[in-house]
Amino acid sequence: MTVETTGRKTTQTMTGSVVNYDFSFRALLSAPGDIKATRTVTATNTDETMTRVTEIPSPSDSSDVLSYVVSIASDGVGGTITVAWPSTSCTLTIYRETTDTQSSDYEDYNQFPSNTVETDLDKRTLKSQELAEDVARALKYGITAPTGSSLPTPVADTYLGWDSDGILLENKTIATGGTILVKASTAQAVAHTENTTYITPFLAYEAAKTMGDIQVTTTATIAAAVITNMTATSISIGSGSVIAQKTKSMTVEDPGGAEEISMWYEDGNITIESIQAVLEGTTPSVLWGMKHASSRTGSGTVIVTDTTTDVTSGATITTFEDSTIPSKSHIWFYTSATSGTIDGINLTVKYRQDA
Helix, strand or coil: CCCCCCCCEEEEEECCCCCEEEEEEECCCCCHHHEEEEEEECCCCEEEECEECCCCCCCCCHHHCCEEEEEECCCCEEEEEEECCCCCCEEEEEEECCCCCCCCCCCCCCCCCHHHHHHHHHHHHHHHHHHHHHHHCCCCCCCCCCCCCCCCCCCCCCEEEECCCCCCEEEECCCCCCCCCEECCHHHHHHCCCCCCEECCHHHHHHHHCCCCCEECCCCCCCHHHHHHCCCCEEEECCEEEECEEEEEEEEECCCCCCEEEEEEECCCEEEEEEEEEEEEEEEEEEEEEEEECCCCCCCEEEEEEEECCCCCCEEECCCCCCEECCCEEEEEEEEEEEEEEEEEEEEEEEEECC
16 A cells, blocks of 8 residues: 555544544554544643553443544545543544554565565655654754754753853753842832842732832832732831822702701721812802711711801811711711802812721
């Protein structure tokens, strides 16, 4: 027979309803054991070597999932493997691995055994195809590389790199200083102070964002992306500090002298830091205040009571009767007296989230 194909393997998707898988590459009728199979589990990308058996167990069960039988076509071109148990979410690689032996013995002065000779030549051809496919999957030096090029003997805790001449590979150790990249400290990773010398890894950022207070003794700007994801309530930078601050704003049009208007519900502990109040109208005056309580049915705790009459720049309140508001509190605005023509009042509340 001739060898008119060059392939030596095929990969197919396995399904739970199929047990027969065809291959089309050349094989020797006398060597079904040269046909190998490997099952790859898709979820883990794990290869599992399958075992050829002479016949399928009867009855078979899931323990036989890696067993298979081989049937080669009568002309030696292609064939079928039958798995003993179907698989799902797997791929099947069928390949030829010709046994590298020569068992023919040619005796002098006998008839020319053409079939035997042809089979032996076929076997050499198949083996050379397999070697070529093996080499195609291997890492190789270019044709211009020195003939002595080779991989060095493995050494623990080293990595492969080119030598100083850029010709051969050698074992290298990881440097601990100089201009070579090494791991940075948490502070350096957060502050980006050594980006040209150190690696500032994501793990350092992960460690930093869970800290309650972070000391960064540098004047460098902290990356906005880091601040956005940090759970700290305050960050000390040198002698200064950055406080996580929030703002709520409300406008009441034409307020009367007995308003009770909910502003928001606060789920966490907060501290009021300032309230900016401004009126619109003609000689307006409003006696107003803010309260908090766990329920809107009670009288509540007074946060602030003030009279605002400025219609241009408004007034900033920083003194409070009770600025600390516990979690799960309702916060509301109220008025007790008005005078003049009042078109509206706007309040902007600045507060910080407490731990």
